[in-house]
Amino acid sequence: MSQAQTQGSNSFILTITLVATLGGLLFGYDTAVINGAIEALKVFFVTPLESDHALALQVIGEYKIIISLCFVVVSLLVSSFMFRMYGKKKGMIYSGIVIVAGIIIWYTQFWVSVNEISENTLNSINGFTISSAIIGCIIGGSIGGYVSQNIGRKRGLVLAAVLFIISAIGSAMPEIMNVFGAGTITSFIFYRIIGGMGVGIASMLSPMYIAEIAPANIRGKLVSWNQFAIIFGMLVVYFVNYIIASSGDDGWLNEIGWRYMFASETIPATIFLVLLYFVPETPRFLIMKSREEEAKTLLNKIVGSEKAPGLLVDIKESLKENNAPWLTFGGLIIVIGILLSVFQQFVGINVVLYYASEIFRNMGSDTDTSLLQTILVGAINLIFTVLAIYTVDRFGRKPLMMIGGIGMGICMFALGFAFYFNQLGLVALFAMLGYVAFFAMSWGPVTWVLLSEIFPNSIRSAMSMAVAAQWIANMIVSWTFPMMNDNSWLTNQFNHGFTYWLYGAMGLLSALFVWKVVPETKGKTLEEMGRLWKK
Incomplete structure (x- = not known):
């Protein structure tokens, strides 16, 4: 291959990679847009429930129905995974176990417990409103394998772009776009779930597309650009949120401003949709x-x-062996894929990304200052993601993941003790920024690199199970954080430090898991990975 041909090939690969990473940008944009609107959404949707008993009862009733439907959908999706892994006979048995366990958990822990207006109920509704998009992410991630196998990687990304656009408009105008005649909060949650489906599909298909396009020697770097785009999307929306929040007072932000934050997503989503027309x-x-x-x-x-x-x-x-049973290469590959995804979330990153402004407010910052500090978090995230991009193919995947896990654990313990001893100055700020830096150079981009590499071609759709597990873990963390952080007893005992210690322990466990179980994939073709697992 001549030098001119090599340069032309690299330019072609880089161009289509950059278009595919726009799926990651929208992933980041959609998941972080909520950050600037957390307080506004609480004031607009949840606070009125404290004084309007009839409205509260209506919202609680609709909330219970939504959660029940979510339990049904997630149980069915998990059951479908059982069929793909174990075949019809065993799949039927394990699916039955999953469904029965789901019904017991749903009834005892949710249906009979959410019947009155209490602090925990309102915190739960608030947490679900903020994190509702993740339900859509679970659905999108679960069907990502089916979408990629049947309509293709490119058309799957087109579908994700369309869902992003619908969600942006519906979330910004939940009253006007209320097609069910339910409460406004229910309409908002519905469109956030639609957007989440787009995020879930894009979170699987963008790195898969890049991995299947990229040569083995630069695949880690190119797939890492997807994480860069996710972080860049977050950083962009932090600026957008700050500009919008600065355009009026708190009353305007709580009534109107948050709508502009969600509506702004239509711009990158439309650009992504148009550019996808030109990639193969x-x-x-x-x-x-x-x-x-x-x-x-x-x-x-x-x-x-x-x-x-x-x-x-x-x-x-x-x-x-296209569309082979997912256990063709044994169960270890499935376990590794799921645990990589779960640990990426259980270290607490989305608490920082979703609730950064809230955390800074707990440190004593006002709204504008907390949003500026959130921009700093995004900048650190971006800078250290670039570090990962330029080291992942040089040093390998495992060293970065182990260093990152240990670093995140130490920083989260430091942040927890800063809250516990009420030392919320530079120590807490540096602990949070250090945590973000360690995540950005390791578990942020490298998890997606590993997930796009470890599954052989014949069971590539099994990646959807890992992606779904990631979003389920994300949902658990994002939903439970406000419930733990705002709990009166935990606050009195630990002064907001408990949750950060929990995430710190997960960081240390994640490093141990990578050291003991995860194989190195540096420099191997996707076809070589199939031969590795057969051994």
Whole structure:
């Protein structure tokens, strides 16, 4: 391959990678847009329930119905995973166990307990309103495998862009877009769930698309750009939120301003939708659909005419067992994928990203100052993500993940003690920024690199199980944080420090898990990973 051809190939790969990473940008934008609106949403949706008994009873009734439907959907999705792993007979048994366990948990822990207007009920409604998009993320992540296998990686991203646009408009105008005649808060939650479905699909398909396009020697770097785009999207929306919040007083923000925050998502979502028209489908999906000539032409552009024929043969060989049972390569790969996803969330990152402004307010900052400090969090996140991009293919995946886990654990324990001893000055600020830095250089981007690499071609759709597990873990963390952080007893005992100690312990456990269980994938082709697991 001549130097000119190499430069042309690199430019082509970089261009389509940048378009695919816009899915990551919207992922970050959508998940962080809530940050600037947390207090406004509480004032607009939840605070009126304290004084309006009839409205509170209506909202509690609708809330119980929404949660019940979510339990049903998640149970069905988990059951579908059981069929994919164990086949029809065993899948039926394990699905039954999952559904029965779900019904027991739903009835005893939720249905009979949420019947009166109390501090815990209002905190629960507030937490669910803020984190409701994650229900959609669970759904989107769960069906991501089906979408990628049937309509393709590219069209799946198109679907995600459309869902982003619908969600942005509906979330900004829940009264006008209320198609069910339910309460305004229910309409808002519905459109946040729609947006979450887009996030869930994009969170799986963007790194998958990049991994299937990228040559093995730079795949880690290119997939890490997806995480950079996620963080960049968050940083952009932090600025957008700050500008909007600065445009009026708190009364205006609580009534009108938060709507502009959600509506602003239509701009990047529309740009993403238009640019997707100009990118190709991945060679692996083209071969899967017997479009071999298109795949060959594309591989020539990506790796050159000398390497393309050999890679084409490898891909065809790996796809002979397309849509194979997920346990074809044993259960360890599934366990690793799920635990990578769960640990990425249980270390508490989305508490920092969703509730950063709230945490800074607990430190004593006013609204404008807390939003400025949130921008600082986004900037640190971005800078250290770039560090990961330039080291993940040089040092490998495991060293970064272990260093990050230990660093996050130490910083979270320090932040917890800062709250406990009420020393909320520079020590707390540096502990939070240090935590974000360690996450950004390790578990943020590298988890997605590993998830896009460890699943062989014949069970690539199993990645959807790991992505769904990630969003379920995200939901648990995001929903329970305000319940723990605002709990009167825990606050009196630990002064907001307890939750951060919990996340610190998870950071240390995550490092141990990577050290003992996770294989190194640096420099291996996706086809070589299949041979590794067969051993």
